Amino acid sequence: MEELISLYDNTLIYYPNVFFVVLFFTGILGTIIVGIGISILRERVRRAIKKIKSSLKRIKVEEKKKTPFNQMASIFLQKKRTSAVYIIKTSIVFFIYIIRTAVIRANTLLISIESQTERVIRKIGKEILIEE
Amino acid sequence: MKKINIINTILAACLIYFVFVPKVLAVEYPLAWPGILPDNKLYKLKVLRNKIIYKMIIDPVKKVEFDLLMADKTIYASKLLVDKGEIVLAKDTALKGENYYSMLVQDYNKALLSHKQIPSWLDRKITLAAIKHQEVFKQLEDAVTGEDKKTFQIVSKFSQINYDFILKLRKSKKSSGRDV
Numbered sequence: 171m172e173e174l175i176s177l178y179d180n181t182l183i184y185y186p187n188v189f190f191v192v193l194f195f196t197g198i199l200g201t202i203i204v205g206i207g208i209s210i211l212r213e214r215v216r217r218a219i220k221k222i223k224s225s226l227k228r229i230k231v232e233e234k235k236k237t238p239f240n241q242m243a244s245i246f247l248q249k250k251r252t253s254a255v256y257i258i259k260t261s262i263v264f265f266i267y268i269i270r271t272a273v274i275r276a277n278t279l280l281i282s283i284e285s286q287t288e289r290v291i292r293k294i295g296k297e298i299l300i301e302e
Numbered sequence: 303m304k305k306i307n308i309i310n311t312i313l314a315a316c317l318i319y320f321v322f323v324p325k326v327l328a329v330e331y332p333l334a335w336p337g338i339l340p341d342n343k344l345y346k347l348k349v350l351r352n353k354i355i356y357k358m359i360i361d362p363v364k365k366v367e368f369d370l371l372m373a374d375k376t377i378y379a380s381k382l383l384v385d386k387g388e389i390v391l392a393k394d395t396a397l398k399g400e401n402y403y404s405m406l407v408q409d410y411n412k413a414l415l416s417h418k419q420i421p422s423w424l425d426r427k428i429t430l431a432a433i434k435h436q437e438v439f440k441q442l443e444d445a446v447t448g449e450d451k452k453t454f455q456i457v458s459k460f461s462q463i464n465y466d467f468i469l470k471l472r473k474s475k476k477s478s479g480r481d482v
Contacts, residue, residue: 179364182355183371190351 238267331427331434334371336379340395341388362413363420369406370424370431373399377435384445393453396442400460403435407467414475425472432465 181189242264245252338345352372359365376399383392406428413420439458443451 175360176364179359179361182358183364183368186351186355 238264329430329434329437331430333374333378333434333438336375336382339379339382339386340391341383341386361418362409362416363418363424365409366406366413366420366428367424369402369409370428373402373406373435374431375399376402377438381438381442384442389446389450392442393450396439396454396457400435400457400464403432403461403464407464407471410468411471414471428468429465432461432468435461 238260241260245257245260338348356365356368359368376395380392380396380399383389383395410420410428436458439454439461443454443458446454
């Protein structure tokens, strides 16, 4: 390693132009190799995408449901211009939808907790009866 | 008899002057050829290249070697510029050349601090280079007139101060070596 560093330093000190010419050509060669690599990779990716697209065409895709969530997302994701009234309407519907979903989820959670506690109480009641 | 004695004395004096004196004064240390001079348009590019090289060198001892080479080249370039008659540029170049020697002193110190062994041939070269530089500055001093002389005198003084620093570093290295 020491000898290699010494060789590198000596080339830099006594043959700087040779060093820079070699560096320049190595850089060009590296750029060419990287360019070729990128073009090959791009071709492969293009082929893969083509394959996926053709396979996707074969599969029947159900039409997307127009949920308030999708509508809200479309305002931000699609670059279409929408009126303020439409945005307000969609956002109100979206918030109602969110609150409704939250209430439903909470209700189901409460029901499941209730049934679980009922089951535990029944078990405990049976055990007490057996002991008596 | 007296005539022969006088002739003998003159001959002896001539022999001493032509045979011994030049060997004592002129140091046998060839300065590296500077290539393109500072009056060339491409010189700035060369300076940039040299700065990049300086940053790229890994070994501190090699940095000392590079500084010495650069100092030699720049001082020789200053001499060539004086020969060309471009005194103002020659003064600047001489100062820059001595600045390379100052950098050498710093790198020498760094190399010693990082416990690197300075080869004896490089040490000898540094000493010879300092003497040669002062000799060149003396020549340049004689070649110019008036205010220009002062600059070369100052550069020569700098050279002496830098060499004194090198001597101090060597002494401190030796004394620390004995302590260990």
